[in-house]
Amino acid sequence: xxxxxxxLNGIKKSFGGTEVLKEISLExxxxxxxxxxxxSGCGKTTTLRIIAGLETPDGGSVLLDGEDITDLAPNKRxxxxxxxxxxxxxxxxxxxxxxxxxxxxxxxxxxxxERVAEALKLVxxxxxxxxxxxxxxxxxxxxxxxxxAVINRPKVLLLDEPLGALDxxxxxxxxxxxxxxxxxxxxxxxxxxxxxxxxxxxxDRIAVMHEGVLExxxxxxxxYYRPRTGYVADFVGNANIWHEAGATxxxxxxxxxxxxxxxxxxxxxxxxxxxxxxxLRIVFRMEDGQMITASRYGIDSDLPIYSKVKIGWLxxxxxxxxxxxxxxxxxxxxxxxxxxxxxxxxxxATGNGGT
Numbered sequence: 001x002x003x004x005x006x007x008l009n010g011i012k013k014s015f016g017g018t019e020v021l022k023e024i025s026l027e028x029x030x031x032x033x034x035x036x037x038x039x040s041g042c043g044k045t046t047t048l049r050i051i052a053g054l055e056t057p058d059g060g061s062v063l064l065d066g067e068d069i070t071d072l073a074p075n076k077r078x079x080x081x082x083x084x085x086x087x088x089x090x091x092x093x094x095x096x097x098x099x100x101x102x103x104x105x106x107x108x109x110x111x112x113x114e115r116v117a118e119a120l121k122l123v124x125x126x127x128x129x130x131x132x133x134x135x136x137x138x139x140x141x142x143x144x145x146x147x148x149a150v151i152n153r154p155k156v157l158l159l160d161e162p163l164g165a166l167d168x169x170x171x172x173x174x175x176x177x178x179x180x181x182x183x184x185x186x187x188x189x190x191x192x193x194x195x196x197x198x199x200x201x202x203x204d205r206i207a208v209m210h211e212g213v214l215e216x217x218x219x220x221x222x223x224y225y226r227p228r229t230g231y232v233a234d235f236v237g238n239a240n241i242w243h244e245a246g247a248t249x250x251x252x253x254x255x256x257x258x259x260x261x262x263x264x265x266x267x268x269x270x271x272x273x274x275x276x277x278x279x280l281r282i283v284f285r286m287e288d289g290q291m292i293t294a295s296r297y298g299i300d301s302d303l304p305i306y307s308k309v310k311i312g313w314l315x316x317x318x319x320x321x322x323x324x325x326x327x328x329x330x331x332x333x334x335x336x337x338x339x340x341x342x343x344x345x346x347x348x349a350t351g352n353g354g355t
Contacts, residue, residue: 005030005065005188006051006156012059013046020046022212023060028156028190033182035191035199038209039235044192047209048158051190052081065155080154084164086145088133094120095129098148119147122181139170143177150185159191163198175201196236200224208232224252229322241321242290248323253281255317256294258309265312268292275299284311 006028013021021043028034036044049055051062053074061070069077088097098119102112120126123143133141142162149157159178163171179202182189193199199206200220207217208231216228227233230241233250240251268284271291275281279295282303286292292311303309 002027003030004028005032006190007063008047008051008060009063010060011047011050011057011062013043013050013055013057020212021050021057024212024214025060026207026214026217028188031186031188033179033189033191033202033204035193035203035206036209037193037196037199037206037236039194042209043212044209045160048081048160048190048192051156052079052158053077078152078154079156079158080149080152081158081160082142082145082149082162084161086133086141086162088141088144088148090133092133093129094125094131094133094136094144097133097144098151100148101152115151119151122150122184123147138166139174142166142174146178146181150181150187154187156188156190159189161192161194163193171198178202200236206236208236210235226319227321233319233321238293240292242286242292248321249318250321251292251313251318253293253295255313256284256292256311257313258294258303258311263312263314264318265310267308268311269308270303270305273301273305284309286311 004027006026008024008026011021011024012019024043024047036047038044046055050057053069053072053076057070061068063069064077064079089100092100095116099112099116102115107115116129117126120129123146125140125143125147128136128140128144133144136144145162146157162178163174166174175198178189191199191202200223203220205217205219206223208215208223210231216223216232218226223232223236227236227239227250230248230250233239234241237252240253240256242249242251266286268286270282271285272283273280274283278297280298280301282294282296282301284292284294294311
């Protein structure tokens with residue numbers, strides 16, 4: 001039997017007549033690292049604020065360790081939040097920032113000193129207690145914000161895109177650091193991000209949100225390789241989505257094979273090649289006009305643009321997904337404009353194609 005620490009039961013929320021959350025239900029296990037993943041406006045921050053008590057749902061309930069906390073004030077809930085801007089007091093040094101909540105609760109001075117030292121050691125900043133926030137790097141400020149949040153020993157720690165202000169290299173370092181901290185503390189983390197790579201790297205489970213609903217909840221492996229809907233397939237990893245024989249399928253770009261490598265083959269024409277994210281992406285137009293993208297390591301291929309090849313995939317790599325009438329799955333994961341067939345033919349004839 002699962003050890004459930006948090007339950008969201010049919011949570012609804014509207015702002016100004018716009019329904020932001022549509023009966024969200026979710027169970028979170030004790031000690032779990034779960035990420036709410038989705039684009040801006042999907043409802044993930046509103047969900048987090050309802051858990052924290054900063055928003056009141058229009059319907060549904062929030063249970064923490066079996067207790068209904070739906071109408072409980074934020075300071076009466078055993079949860080803490082880490083925000084993207086860290087919200088450190090600029091006029092207080094690190095020790096005072098971390099100790100603030102304990103002082104408000106009138107915890108004995110000796111216990112405060114011991115717990116502050118313990119929290120700073122946990123985030124590996126035990127020698128930084130006398131520094132001011134403006135003397136810290138972004139990564140250090142983020143760690144102090146976490147130390148301040150965990151010093152109260154909350155049952156659940158809420159993290160609202162805490163790495164969003166950091167550069168890419170530091171973000172990746174802090175992903176590992178946060179995961180280490182979470183496992184060491186044993187505290188349940190509910191993490192918000194729009195970054196699919198971040199979610200996959202850090203989470204025990206991912207809850208993909210879209211337009212106020214949970215599209216799918218599962219392990220990173222399940223979300224990536226077995227997406228349930230076209231939206232999940234396209235949002236997490238930018239899968240190819242295409243329609244055939246009355247069904248909709250998803251296939252990852254790394255699983256699209258060329259010229260004799262595959263079983264399920266189709267005739268296709270190369271319409272674009274581009275280098276992005278450390279990989280070469282080759283865009284194909286299939287005979288029915290749908291677009292498919294293949295990704296490869298390297299910066300170019302000896303296959304010229306406008307050449308016709310056979311592409312395909314292994315049967316186990318094509319996953320059938322649900323759609324909502326086509327609004328989420330448009331047959332391509334390419335955002336740039338793809339030239340029409342007539343333009344391709346003209347360019348090929350004049351030799352004006354390029355890479």
